[in-house]
Amino acid sequence: MTDRIVLTGLRARGRHGVYDFERAQGQDFVVDVTLELDLGPAARSDDVADTVHYGELAGRLVAILTGEPVNLIETLAERLAAACLADHRVGAATVTVHKPQAPIPHDFTDVAVTVTRRRAVR
Template identity: 75%
Template sequence: MKPGADRIELRGLKVRGYHGVFDFERRTGQDFVIDAVLELDLRPAAASDDVNDTVHYGELAERLAAVVSGEPVNLIETLAARLAEVCLADARVAAATVTVHKPQAPIPLEFADVAVVVRRTREESA
């Protein structure tokens, strides 16, 4: 299968975390919004109609949320990389693109969004 042909997309997962370079970010925390796109072959699941033949997106959401609400990091780049590794933990996933949105980033100007996007492939994580 050509990577990227089939995808599972989880968008807008909102989780409270304590990430950032400033003390107040780690003390008070803030909401992060996560988008995850997994590239994998969905033909086995489509043929069997069995959740065991695909990535269970509910369980994936719980694993991602545990990372976001867990150990603090300074940079959302680090957080995004850790989340991508969670996505690639399932051997069926050929590649994962993770976006970490930080809607309450400490910027003293009005802004629509701050986000970091990482894409990792199975080959890169091996």
């Protein structure tokens, strides 16, 4: 059985991008995360210690979004996924990074990348 925790629309201002003006001005990034894990222990105990605390996870993800700049949102998504997998209970993480203010010279609503990373089976 695979259960999920989903965090959608986490927004923070970062300075990621290839261009100097993106680094200087910054822009909003929006992140959606789906964690796959067994929620049975938490459901049985009714104790937040038996699950991924999504408030604390959001704080770790915002620290990455607002932290050290990277050129590509692909790199940013990879770092966010690694942070999700740092909790040993998470078997897989799907992370979408939206860059709605990307420097594209045409009308558009959003540009995003999605990565799915799974814990290595031992």
